[in-house]
Amino acid sequence: MADRQRDPALVAWAAGLYDGEGSCSAYLPKFRKTYRRQMAVSQGGDSGTPPTVLLRFRNIVGGHGNITGPYRGYLYYWKTSRKLVIDEIVQLLWPEISPEKRQQYLEACELARIDPEVNTPQTTGGPTDVAWAAGFFDGEGTVGINRLNPTRAPYRGVEMEIPQSSDDGVPKALLRFKEVVGRGSITGPREPRNPWSRLPSYRWRLSGHLNVEATAGLLWPWLSAVRRIRIEWALGEVHAGLKTRPHQGES
CATH class of the missing domain: 3.10.28.10 (Homing endonucleases)
Structure with a gap:
Protein backbone atom coordinates (compact mmCIF):
# COMPACT_ATOMS: atom_id res chain seq x y z
CA MET A 1 0.00 0.00 0.00
CA ALA A 2 1.23 3.48 -0.83
CA ASP A 3 2.18 5.89 1.95
CA ARG A 4 -0.76 8.12 1.04
CA GLN A 5 -3.10 5.21 1.58
CA ARG A 6 -1.55 4.54 4.98
CA ASP A 7 -2.42 8.02 6.23
CA PRO A 8 -3.79 7.32 9.74
CA ALA A 9 -6.86 9.51 9.21
CA LEU A 10 -7.78 7.72 5.97
CA VAL A 11 -7.29 4.34 7.61
CA ALA A 12 -9.48 5.46 10.52
CA TRP A 13 -12.18 6.63 8.09
CA ALA A 14 -12.09 3.24 6.35
CA ALA A 15 -12.34 1.49 9.73
CA GLY A 16 -15.36 3.63 10.61
CA LEU A 17 -17.06 2.72 7.34
CA TYR A 18 -16.30 -0.94 8.02
CA ASP A 19 -17.71 -0.64 11.55
CA GLY A 20 -20.90 0.78 10.07
CA GLU A 21 -21.48 -1.43 7.04
CA GLY A 22 -18.76 -4.07 6.99
CA SER A 23 -18.69 -7.75 7.87
CA CYS A 24 -16.38 -10.73 7.94
CA SER A 25 -17.84 -14.21 7.71
CA ALA A 26 -17.05 -17.75 6.63
CA TYR A 27 -18.99 -19.91 4.19
CA LEU A 28 -18.69 -23.45 2.88
CA PRO A 29 -18.29 -23.50 -0.92
CA LYS A 30 -19.75 -26.33 -2.95
CA PHE A 31 -17.55 -29.41 -3.24
CA ARG A 32 -15.25 -28.21 -0.44
CA LYS A 33 -14.85 -29.51 3.08
CA THR A 34 -13.26 -26.41 4.56
CA TYR A 35 -14.74 -22.99 5.17
CA ARG A 36 -13.62 -19.92 3.26
CA ARG A 37 -13.59 -16.40 4.70
CA GLN A 38 -14.94 -13.29 3.02
CA MET A 39 -15.04 -9.59 3.83
CA ALA A 40 -17.73 -7.23 2.58
CA VAL A 41 -18.85 -3.62 2.89
CA SER A 42 -22.31 -2.65 1.64
CA GLN A 43 -23.74 0.71 0.63
CA GLY A 44 -26.82 1.95 -1.18
CA GLY A 45 -26.49 4.01 -4.34
CA ASP A 46 -27.94 4.93 -7.70
CA SER A 47 -28.35 2.20 -10.27
CA GLY A 48 -25.32 2.02 -12.54
CA THR A 49 -23.09 4.15 -10.30
CA PRO A 50 -21.06 2.46 -7.54
CA PRO A 51 -21.12 4.53 -4.33
CA THR A 52 -18.08 6.76 -3.99
CA VAL A 53 -17.51 5.60 -0.41
CA LEU A 54 -16.91 2.05 -1.65
CA LEU A 55 -14.49 3.32 -4.28
CA ARG A 56 -12.72 5.34 -1.59
CA PHE A 57 -12.59 2.36 0.76
CA ARG A 58 -11.12 0.13 -1.95
CA ASN A 59 -8.47 2.74 -2.70
CA ILE A 60 -7.47 3.04 0.97
CA VAL A 61 -7.07 -0.73 1.35
CA GLY A 62 -4.72 -0.87 -1.62
CA GLY A 63 -7.12 -1.37 -4.50
CA HIS A 64 -8.05 -4.86 -3.34
CA GLY A 65 -11.50 -6.38 -3.73
CA ASN A 66 -14.32 -6.03 -6.23
CA ILE A 67 -17.43 -3.85 -6.19
CA THR A 68 -20.58 -5.58 -7.40
CA GLY A 69 -24.21 -4.55 -7.79
CA PRO A 70 -26.70 -3.13 -7.74
CA TYR A 71 -28.80 -5.74 -5.97
CA ARG A 72 -32.49 -5.04 -5.44
CA GLY A 73 -31.91 -1.98 -7.61
CA TYR A 74 -29.75 0.04 -5.21
CA LEU A 75 -27.40 -2.05 -3.02
CA TYR A 76 -23.69 -2.41 -3.83
CA TYR A 77 -21.01 -4.52 -2.18
CA TRP A 78 -17.26 -4.31 -1.95
CA LYS A 79 -16.04 -7.88 -1.40
CA THR A 80 -12.94 -10.01 -1.20
CA SER A 81 -12.39 -13.66 -0.31
CA ARG A 82 -8.63 -13.77 -0.93
CA LYS A 83 -6.90 -15.08 2.17
CA LEU A 84 -3.82 -12.86 2.15
CA VAL A 85 -5.84 -9.77 1.23
CA ILE A 86 -8.28 -10.30 4.11
CA ASP A 87 -5.44 -10.66 6.59
CA GLU A 88 -3.67 -7.58 5.21
CA ILE A 89 -6.80 -5.42 5.40
CA VAL A 90 -7.70 -6.61 8.89
CA GLN A 91 -4.16 -5.91 10.06
CA LEU A 92 -4.48 -2.38 8.65
CA LEU A 93 -7.89 -1.63 10.21
CA TRP A 94 -7.51 -3.62 13.44
CA PRO A 95 -6.39 -0.78 15.76
CA GLU A 96 -9.53 1.23 14.90
CA ILE A 97 -12.36 -1.29 14.41
CA SER A 98 -14.86 -2.14 17.12
CA PRO A 99 -14.78 -5.22 19.37
CA GLU A 100 -17.83 -6.60 17.53
CA LYS A 101 -16.06 -6.52 14.15
CA ARG A 102 -12.93 -8.01 15.68
CA GLN A 103 -14.97 -10.88 17.07
CA GLN A 104 -16.56 -11.48 13.66
CA TYR A 105 -13.11 -11.86 12.13
CA LEU A 106 -11.90 -14.20 14.87
CA GLU A 107 -14.99 -16.40 14.51
CA ALA A 108 -14.52 -16.56 10.73
CA CYS A 109 -10.89 -17.57 11.25
CA GLU A 110 -11.95 -20.31 13.65
CA LEU A 111 -14.43 -21.75 11.15
CA ALA A 112 -11.81 -21.61 8.40
CA ARG A 113 -9.20 -23.15 10.73
CA ILE A 114 -6.84 -20.21 10.31
CA ASP A 115 -4.74 -18.80 13.12
CA PRO A 116 -5.29 -15.02 13.31
CA GLU A 117 -2.15 -12.91 13.57
CA VAL A 118 -3.58 -9.74 15.10
CA ASN A 119 -3.38 -8.70 18.72
CA THR A 120 -3.06 -4.91 18.63
CA PRO A 121 -5.28 -3.17 21.21
CA GLN A 122 -8.06 -0.94 19.94
CA THR A 123 -7.08 2.70 19.46
CA THR A 124 -9.58 5.22 20.85
CA GLY A 125 -9.33 8.71 22.24
CA GLY A 126 -6.68 9.72 19.72
CA PRO A 127 -6.38 12.24 16.89
CA THR A 128 -7.97 9.85 14.36
CA ASP A 129 -11.23 9.46 16.29
CA VAL A 130 -13.03 12.15 14.29
CA ALA A 131 -12.01 10.58 10.97
CA TRP A 132 -13.28 7.22 12.25
CA ALA A 133 -16.58 8.87 13.27
CA ALA A 134 -16.95 10.43 9.81
CA GLY A 135 -16.46 7.03 8.19
CA PHE A 136 -18.99 5.50 10.57
CA PHE A 137 -21.53 8.20 9.69
CA ASP A 138 -20.78 7.78 5.98
CA GLY A 139 -21.63 4.12 6.35
CA GLU A 140 -24.76 4.17 8.51
Missing part, protein backbone atom coordinates in the same frame (compact mmCIF):
# COMPACT_ATOMS: atom_id res chain seq x y z
CA GLY A 141 -25.75 7.78 9.14
CA THR A 142 -28.73 9.68 7.81
CA VAL A 143 -29.78 13.33 7.83
CA GLY A 144 -33.38 14.42 7.47
CA ILE A 145 -35.93 17.08 8.32
CA ASN A 146 -39.25 16.83 10.11
CA ARG A 147 -41.89 19.09 11.57
CA LEU A 148 -41.35 19.62 15.25
CA ASN A 149 -44.08 20.01 17.85
CA PRO A 150 -45.87 23.23 16.81
CA THR A 151 -46.26 24.26 20.45
CA ARG A 152 -42.46 24.43 20.70
CA ALA A 153 -41.26 25.34 17.20
CA PRO A 154 -43.50 25.79 14.14
CA TYR A 155 -40.64 25.33 11.65
CA ARG A 156 -39.19 22.07 10.48
CA GLY A 157 -36.28 20.59 12.40
CA VAL A 158 -33.18 18.74 11.22
CA GLU A 159 -32.02 15.41 12.62
CA MET A 160 -29.00 13.14 12.35
CA GLU A 161 -29.37 9.42 13.08
CA ILE A 162 -27.30 6.24 13.09
CA PRO A 163 -28.97 2.83 13.55
CA GLN A 164 -27.11 -0.28 14.68
CA SER A 165 -28.20 -3.79 15.62
CA SER A 166 -26.82 -5.93 18.43
CA ASP A 167 -27.74 -8.92 20.57
CA ASP A 168 -25.24 -7.89 23.25
CA GLY A 169 -26.39 -4.50 24.48
CA VAL A 170 -25.62 -1.08 23.03
CA PRO A 171 -23.13 -1.47 20.15
CA LYS A 172 -19.66 -0.26 21.13
CA ALA A 173 -19.39 1.69 17.88
CA LEU A 174 -22.47 3.77 18.77
CA LEU A 175 -21.05 4.53 22.20
CA ARG A 176 -17.73 5.55 20.66
CA PHE A 177 -19.42 7.78 18.08
CA LYS A 178 -21.48 9.55 20.74
CA GLU A 179 -18.35 10.11 22.82
CA VAL A 180 -16.40 11.49 19.86
CA VAL A 181 -19.05 14.00 18.75
CA GLY A 182 -20.11 14.80 22.32
CA ARG A 183 -23.79 15.13 21.42
CA GLY A 184 -26.96 13.15 20.89
CA SER A 185 -28.64 10.27 22.69
CA ILE A 186 -28.87 6.52 22.17
CA THR A 187 -32.20 4.70 22.38
CA GLY A 188 -33.07 1.01 22.30
CA PRO A 189 -33.25 -1.86 22.19
CA ARG A 190 -36.21 -2.21 19.85
CA GLU A 191 -37.45 -5.36 18.21
CA PRO A 192 -36.39 -5.53 14.55
CA ARG A 193 -38.92 -4.26 12.01
CA ASN A 194 -36.69 -4.71 8.99
CA PRO A 195 -37.05 -8.20 7.45
CA TRP A 196 -33.30 -8.18 6.74
CA SER A 197 -32.41 -7.79 10.42
CA ARG A 198 -32.96 -10.32 13.20
CA LEU A 199 -31.26 -8.45 16.03
CA PRO A 200 -32.58 -5.78 18.41
CA SER A 201 -31.90 -2.28 17.11
CA TYR A 202 -30.36 0.78 18.74
CA ARG A 203 -30.21 4.33 17.44
CA TRP A 204 -28.05 7.39 18.05
CA ARG A 205 -30.08 10.53 17.38
CA LEU A 206 -29.36 14.26 17.38
CA SER A 207 -31.80 17.10 16.69
CA GLY A 208 -31.67 20.88 16.46
CA HIS A 209 -29.98 22.83 13.69
CA LEU A 210 -27.27 24.25 15.96
CA ASN A 211 -26.35 20.77 17.20
CA VAL A 212 -26.37 19.35 13.68
CA GLU A 213 -24.27 22.24 12.37
CA ALA A 214 -21.67 21.71 15.10
CA THR A 215 -21.52 17.94 14.56
CA ALA A 216 -21.41 18.24 10.79
CA GLY A 217 -18.64 20.82 11.09
CA LEU A 218 -16.60 18.44 13.23
CA LEU A 219 -16.95 15.56 10.74
CA TRP A 220 -16.86 17.67 7.57
CA PRO A 221 -13.17 17.29 6.58
CA TRP A 222 -13.61 13.52 6.14
CA LEU A 223 -17.27 13.18 5.14
CA SER A 224 -18.19 11.96 1.66
CA ALA A 225 -19.66 14.32 -0.92
CA VAL A 226 -22.99 12.48 -0.70
CA ARG A 227 -23.34 13.14 3.03
CA ARG A 228 -22.17 16.75 2.66
CA ILE A 229 -24.79 17.46 -0.01
CA ARG A 230 -27.52 15.92 2.13
CA ILE A 231 -26.48 17.93 5.20
CA GLU A 232 -26.36 21.17 3.21
CA TRP A 233 -29.82 20.49 1.78
CA ALA A 234 -31.37 19.70 5.18
CA LEU A 235 -29.84 22.71 6.90
CA GLY A 236 -30.84 24.92 3.97
CA GLU A 237 -34.46 23.82 4.30
CA VAL A 238 -34.45 24.54 8.03
CA HIS A 239 -32.72 27.90 7.66
CA ALA A 240 -35.31 28.92 5.07
CA GLY A 241 -38.01 28.13 7.63
CA LEU A 242 -36.22 30.09 10.33
CA LYS A 243 -36.25 33.20 8.14
CA THR A 244 -40.03 33.09 7.74
CA ARG A 245 -41.11 31.86 11.19
CA PRO A 246 -40.33 33.00 14.72
CA HIS A 247 -37.54 31.06 16.43
CA GLN A 248 -38.84 29.38 19.59
CA GLY A 249 -35.94 27.12 20.48
CA GLU A 250 -34.70 23.68 19.60
CA SER A 251 -35.06 20.18 20.91
Whole structure:
Protein backbone atom coordinates (compact mmCIF):
# COMPACT_ATOMS: atom_id res chain seq x y z
CA MET A 1 0.00 0.00 0.00
CA ALA A 2 1.23 3.48 -0.83
CA ASP A 3 2.18 5.89 1.95
CA ARG A 4 -0.76 8.12 1.04
CA GLN A 5 -3.10 5.21 1.58
CA ARG A 6 -1.55 4.54 4.98
CA ASP A 7 -2.42 8.02 6.23
CA PRO A 8 -3.79 7.32 9.74
CA ALA A 9 -6.86 9.51 9.21
CA LEU A 10 -7.78 7.72 5.97
CA VAL A 11 -7.29 4.34 7.61
CA ALA A 12 -9.48 5.46 10.52
CA TRP A 13 -12.18 6.63 8.09
CA ALA A 14 -12.09 3.24 6.35
CA ALA A 15 -12.34 1.49 9.73
CA GLY A 16 -15.36 3.63 10.61
CA LEU A 17 -17.06 2.72 7.34
CA TYR A 18 -16.30 -0.94 8.02
CA ASP A 19 -17.71 -0.64 11.55
CA GLY A 20 -20.90 0.78 10.07
CA GLU A 21 -21.48 -1.43 7.04
CA GLY A 22 -18.76 -4.07 6.99
CA SER A 23 -18.69 -7.75 7.87
CA CYS A 24 -16.38 -10.73 7.94
CA SER A 25 -17.84 -14.21 7.71
CA ALA A 26 -17.05 -17.75 6.63
CA TYR A 27 -18.99 -19.91 4.19
CA LEU A 28 -18.69 -23.45 2.88
CA PRO A 29 -18.29 -23.50 -0.92
CA LYS A 30 -19.75 -26.33 -2.95
CA PHE A 31 -17.55 -29.41 -3.24
CA ARG A 32 -15.25 -28.21 -0.44
CA LYS A 33 -14.85 -29.51 3.08
CA THR A 34 -13.26 -26.41 4.56
CA TYR A 35 -14.74 -22.99 5.17
CA ARG A 36 -13.62 -19.92 3.26
CA ARG A 37 -13.59 -16.40 4.70
CA GLN A 38 -14.94 -13.29 3.02
CA MET A 39 -15.04 -9.59 3.83
CA ALA A 40 -17.73 -7.23 2.58
CA VAL A 41 -18.85 -3.62 2.89
CA SER A 42 -22.31 -2.65 1.64
CA GLN A 43 -23.74 0.71 0.63
CA GLY A 44 -26.82 1.95 -1.18
CA GLY A 45 -26.49 4.01 -4.34
CA ASP A 46 -27.94 4.93 -7.70
CA SER A 47 -28.35 2.20 -10.27
CA GLY A 48 -25.32 2.02 -12.54
CA THR A 49 -23.09 4.15 -10.30
CA PRO A 50 -21.06 2.46 -7.54
CA PRO A 51 -21.12 4.53 -4.33
CA THR A 52 -18.08 6.76 -3.99
CA VAL A 53 -17.51 5.60 -0.41
CA LEU A 54 -16.91 2.05 -1.65
CA LEU A 55 -14.49 3.32 -4.28
CA ARG A 56 -12.72 5.34 -1.59
CA PHE A 57 -12.59 2.36 0.76
CA ARG A 58 -11.12 0.13 -1.95
CA ASN A 59 -8.47 2.74 -2.70
CA ILE A 60 -7.47 3.04 0.97
CA VAL A 61 -7.07 -0.73 1.35
CA GLY A 62 -4.72 -0.87 -1.62
CA GLY A 63 -7.12 -1.37 -4.50
CA HIS A 64 -8.05 -4.86 -3.34
CA GLY A 65 -11.50 -6.38 -3.73
CA ASN A 66 -14.32 -6.03 -6.23
CA ILE A 67 -17.43 -3.85 -6.19
CA THR A 68 -20.58 -5.58 -7.40
CA GLY A 69 -24.21 -4.55 -7.79
CA PRO A 70 -26.70 -3.13 -7.74
CA TYR A 71 -28.80 -5.74 -5.97
CA ARG A 72 -32.49 -5.04 -5.44
CA GLY A 73 -31.91 -1.98 -7.61
CA TYR A 74 -29.75 0.04 -5.21
CA LEU A 75 -27.40 -2.05 -3.02
CA TYR A 76 -23.69 -2.41 -3.83
CA TYR A 77 -21.01 -4.52 -2.18
CA TRP A 78 -17.26 -4.31 -1.95
CA LYS A 79 -16.04 -7.88 -1.40
CA THR A 80 -12.94 -10.01 -1.20
CA SER A 81 -12.39 -13.66 -0.31
CA ARG A 82 -8.63 -13.77 -0.93
CA LYS A 83 -6.90 -15.08 2.17
CA LEU A 84 -3.82 -12.86 2.15
CA VAL A 85 -5.84 -9.77 1.23
CA ILE A 86 -8.28 -10.30 4.11
CA ASP A 87 -5.44 -10.66 6.59
CA GLU A 88 -3.67 -7.58 5.21
CA ILE A 89 -6.80 -5.42 5.40
CA VAL A 90 -7.70 -6.61 8.89
CA GLN A 91 -4.16 -5.91 10.06
CA LEU A 92 -4.48 -2.38 8.65
CA LEU A 93 -7.89 -1.63 10.21
CA TRP A 94 -7.51 -3.62 13.44
CA PRO A 95 -6.39 -0.78 15.76
CA GLU A 96 -9.53 1.23 14.90
CA ILE A 97 -12.36 -1.29 14.41
CA SER A 98 -14.86 -2.14 17.12
CA PRO A 99 -14.78 -5.22 19.37
CA GLU A 100 -17.83 -6.60 17.53
CA LYS A 101 -16.06 -6.52 14.15
CA ARG A 102 -12.93 -8.01 15.68
CA GLN A 103 -14.97 -10.88 17.07
CA GLN A 104 -16.56 -11.48 13.66
CA TYR A 105 -13.11 -11.86 12.13
CA LEU A 106 -11.90 -14.20 14.87
CA GLU A 107 -14.99 -16.40 14.51
CA ALA A 108 -14.52 -16.56 10.73
CA CYS A 109 -10.89 -17.57 11.25
CA GLU A 110 -11.95 -20.31 13.65
CA LEU A 111 -14.43 -21.75 11.15
CA ALA A 112 -11.81 -21.61 8.40
CA ARG A 113 -9.20 -23.15 10.73
CA ILE A 114 -6.84 -20.21 10.31
CA ASP A 115 -4.74 -18.80 13.12
CA PRO A 116 -5.29 -15.02 13.31
CA GLU A 117 -2.15 -12.91 13.57
CA VAL A 118 -3.58 -9.74 15.10
CA ASN A 119 -3.38 -8.70 18.72
CA THR A 120 -3.06 -4.91 18.63
CA PRO A 121 -5.28 -3.17 21.21
CA GLN A 122 -8.06 -0.94 19.94
CA THR A 123 -7.08 2.70 19.46
CA THR A 124 -9.58 5.22 20.85
CA GLY A 125 -9.33 8.71 22.24
CA GLY A 126 -6.68 9.72 19.72
CA PRO A 127 -6.38 12.24 16.89
CA THR A 128 -7.97 9.85 14.36
CA ASP A 129 -11.23 9.46 16.29
CA VAL A 130 -13.03 12.15 14.29
CA ALA A 131 -12.01 10.58 10.97
CA TRP A 132 -13.28 7.22 12.25
CA ALA A 133 -16.58 8.87 13.27
CA ALA A 134 -16.95 10.43 9.81
CA GLY A 135 -16.46 7.03 8.19
CA PHE A 136 -18.99 5.50 10.57
CA PHE A 137 -21.53 8.20 9.69
CA ASP A 138 -20.78 7.78 5.98
CA GLY A 139 -21.63 4.12 6.35
CA GLU A 140 -24.76 4.17 8.51
CA GLY A 141 -25.75 7.78 9.14
CA THR A 142 -28.73 9.68 7.81
CA VAL A 143 -29.78 13.33 7.83
CA GLY A 144 -33.38 14.42 7.47
CA ILE A 145 -35.93 17.08 8.32
CA ASN A 146 -39.25 16.83 10.11
CA ARG A 147 -41.89 19.09 11.57
CA LEU A 148 -41.35 19.62 15.25
CA ASN A 149 -44.08 20.01 17.85
CA PRO A 150 -45.87 23.23 16.81
CA THR A 151 -46.26 24.26 20.45
CA ARG A 152 -42.46 24.43 20.70
CA ALA A 153 -41.26 25.34 17.20
CA PRO A 154 -43.50 25.79 14.14
CA TYR A 155 -40.64 25.33 11.65
CA ARG A 156 -39.19 22.07 10.48
CA GLY A 157 -36.28 20.59 12.40
CA VAL A 158 -33.18 18.74 11.22
CA GLU A 159 -32.02 15.41 12.62
CA MET A 160 -29.00 13.14 12.35
CA GLU A 161 -29.37 9.42 13.08
CA ILE A 162 -27.30 6.24 13.09
CA PRO A 163 -28.97 2.83 13.55
CA GLN A 164 -27.11 -0.28 14.68
CA SER A 165 -28.20 -3.79 15.62
CA SER A 166 -26.82 -5.93 18.43
CA ASP A 167 -27.74 -8.92 20.57
CA ASP A 168 -25.24 -7.89 23.25
CA GLY A 169 -26.39 -4.50 24.48
CA VAL A 170 -25.62 -1.08 23.03
CA PRO A 171 -23.13 -1.47 20.15
CA LYS A 172 -19.66 -0.26 21.13
CA ALA A 173 -19.39 1.69 17.88
CA LEU A 174 -22.47 3.77 18.77
CA LEU A 175 -21.05 4.53 22.20
CA ARG A 176 -17.73 5.55 20.66
CA PHE A 177 -19.42 7.78 18.08
CA LYS A 178 -21.48 9.55 20.74
CA GLU A 179 -18.35 10.11 22.82
CA VAL A 180 -16.40 11.49 19.86
CA VAL A 181 -19.05 14.00 18.75
CA GLY A 182 -20.11 14.80 22.32
CA ARG A 183 -23.79 15.13 21.42
CA GLY A 184 -26.96 13.15 20.89
CA SER A 185 -28.64 10.27 22.69
CA ILE A 186 -28.87 6.52 22.17
CA THR A 187 -32.20 4.70 22.38
CA GLY A 188 -33.07 1.01 22.30
CA PRO A 189 -33.25 -1.86 22.19
CA ARG A 190 -36.21 -2.21 19.85
CA GLU A 191 -37.45 -5.36 18.21
CA PRO A 192 -36.39 -5.53 14.55
CA ARG A 193 -38.92 -4.26 12.01
CA ASN A 194 -36.69 -4.71 8.99
CA PRO A 195 -37.05 -8.20 7.45
CA TRP A 196 -33.30 -8.18 6.74
CA SER A 197 -32.41 -7.79 10.42
CA ARG A 198 -32.96 -10.32 13.20
CA LEU A 199 -31.26 -8.45 16.03
CA PRO A 200 -32.58 -5.78 18.41
CA SER A 201 -31.90 -2.28 17.11
CA TYR A 202 -30.36 0.78 18.74
CA ARG A 203 -30.21 4.33 17.44
CA TRP A 204 -28.05 7.39 18.05
CA ARG A 205 -30.08 10.53 17.38
CA LEU A 206 -29.36 14.26 17.38
CA SER A 207 -31.80 17.10 16.69
CA GLY A 208 -31.67 20.88 16.46
CA HIS A 209 -29.98 22.83 13.69
CA LEU A 210 -27.27 24.25 15.96
CA ASN A 211 -26.35 20.77 17.20
CA VAL A 212 -26.37 19.35 13.68
CA GLU A 213 -24.27 22.24 12.37
CA ALA A 214 -21.67 21.71 15.10
CA THR A 215 -21.52 17.94 14.56
CA ALA A 216 -21.41 18.24 10.79
CA GLY A 217 -18.64 20.82 11.09
CA LEU A 218 -16.60 18.44 13.23
CA LEU A 219 -16.95 15.56 10.74
CA TRP A 220 -16.86 17.67 7.57
CA PRO A 221 -13.17 17.29 6.58
CA TRP A 222 -13.61 13.52 6.14
CA LEU A 223 -17.27 13.18 5.14
CA SER A 224 -18.19 11.96 1.66
CA ALA A 225 -19.66 14.32 -0.92
CA VAL A 226 -22.99 12.48 -0.70
CA ARG A 227 -23.34 13.14 3.03
CA ARG A 228 -22.17 16.75 2.66
CA ILE A 229 -24.79 17.46 -0.01
CA ARG A 230 -27.52 15.92 2.13
CA ILE A 231 -26.48 17.93 5.20
CA GLU A 232 -26.36 21.17 3.21
CA TRP A 233 -29.82 20.49 1.78
CA ALA A 234 -31.37 19.70 5.18
CA LEU A 235 -29.84 22.71 6.90
CA GLY A 236 -30.84 24.92 3.97
CA GLU A 237 -34.46 23.82 4.30
CA VAL A 238 -34.45 24.54 8.03
CA HIS A 239 -32.72 27.90 7.66
CA ALA A 240 -35.31 28.92 5.07
CA GLY A 241 -38.01 28.13 7.63
CA LEU A 242 -36.22 30.09 10.33
CA LYS A 243 -36.25 33.20 8.14
CA THR A 244 -40.03 33.09 7.74
CA ARG A 245 -41.11 31.86 11.19
CA PRO A 246 -40.33 33.00 14.72
CA HIS A 247 -37.54 31.06 16.43
CA GLN A 248 -38.84 29.38 19.59
CA GLY A 249 -35.94 27.12 20.48
CA GLU A 250 -34.70 23.68 19.60
CA SER A 251 -35.06 20.18 20.91
